[in-house]
Amino acid sequence: MRKKQGKNLKIIVSEGVGFCSGVKRAIKIALAAAGRSSSGVYSLGPLIHNPQVVERLREVGITPLDRFGKGGGEIVVRSHGASPAVLKRAGDKGYKIIDATCPFVRKAQRNAQRLHRRGYRVVIVGEKTHPEVKGIRSHVGNKAVVVESADQVKHLKFGLKVGIIAQTTIPGDMFAGVVGEISKRAREVLVFNTICSETARRQERASVLAGRVDVLLVVGGRNSANTSRLKSLCRSICPKTYHVETSDEMEGRWFGKGSTVGVVAGASTPKWLVENIVDTLKEF
Ligand code: SF4
Numbered sequence: 001m002r003k004k005q006g007k008n009l010k011i012i013v014s015e016g017v018g019f020c021s022g023v024k025r026a027i028k029i030a031l032a033a034a035g036r037s038s039s040g041v042y043s044l045g046p047l048i049h050n051p052q053v054v055e056r057l058r059e060v061g062i063t064p065l066d067r068f069g070k071g072g073g074e075i076v077v078r079s080h081g082a083s084p085a086v087l088k089r090a091g092d093k094g095y096k097i098i099d100a101t102c103p104f105v106r107k108a109q110r111n112a113q114r115l116h117r118r119g120y121r122v123v124i125v126g127e128k129t130h131p132e133v134k135g136i137r138s139h140v141g142n143k144a145v146v147v148e149s150a151d152q153v154k155h156l157k158f159g160l161k162v163g164i165i166a167q168t169t170i171p172g173d174m175f176a177g178v179v180g181e182i183s184k185r186a187r188e189v190l191v192f193n194t195i196c197s198e199t200a201r202r203q204e205r206a207s208v209l210a211g212r213v214d215v216l217l218v219v220g221g222r223n224s225a226n227t228s229r230l231k232s233l234c235r236s237i238c239p240k241t242y243h244v245e246t247s248d249e250m251e252g253r254w255f256g257k258g259s260t261v262g263v264v265a266g267a268s269t270p271k272w273l274v275e276n277i278v279d280t281l282k283e284f
Contacts, residue, residue: 109136
């Protein structure tokens with residue numbers, strides 16, 4: 001128990017915290033598979049970008065796998081999806097694939113393929129190194145260009161036809177900026193806005209809350225791209241925004257007496273971690 005500091009904080013938790021539907025679905029699929037198997041199952045990389053949850057899943061027989069061994073077994077494809085080449089390699093090594101790709105990500109993969117087949121130069125707006133983006137790109141034979149900002153577009157040459165899609169968790173204004181810039185440079189532009197509606201709502205609620213509070217806490221894995229984006233978005237509105245994974249990372253000096261503290265969380269952050277944060281805030 002922390003020594004009470006008498007800060008009397010006013011705590012506001014954003015509506016809709018907890019796993020998004022894609023993460024809930026992936027966990028449900030993996031738990032069902034682990035329950036059926038006597039030896040447990042693997043996930044293709046950490047099932048979600050939250051170390052605390054991945055540890056709990058490991059305890060119930062869901063083990064993240066970085067490389068394929070010789071033993072085979074069942075392997076769950078996480079909500080980010082995977083490339084056809086990786087899936088083939090898993091199959092060749094004797095693994096049975098259980099696909100938990102989020103339907104929003106699947107839609108982005110299909111739209112990229114449709115654009116590619118119709119002769120458009122595919123542009124993915126998102127993070128080059130993110131597994132979801134790598135997966136989408138691989139669905140068009142790694143021929144898509146990935147851009148992270150409208151500025152990057154200024155240095156690129158495009159053909160006549162450009163097809164644009166979004167990583168599912170990027171901010172809407174980042175996507176709009178790139179679309180606007182490409183529209184100045186290509187003759188024909190076809191846009192699929194594949195930003196997931198849940199992410200858009202989460203970002204919207206977080207920015208409204210950031211405007212109402214003295215301090216904002218963004219709860220989630222440091223390896224979670226959507227949590228890091230929430231942090232940047234909120235910090236641009238509320239300079240006293242802090243990213244925490246667990247409640248023991250919070251410091252009393254962040255909060256003034258009687259401060260209003262907002263709490264938001266990434267799509268891969270479970271409700272129980274947010275509840276821990278709130279309980280600890282009440283102790284300050
Ligand atoms: S954030 Fe959206 S796209 Fe990503 S897993 Fe969740 S529901 Fe699916």
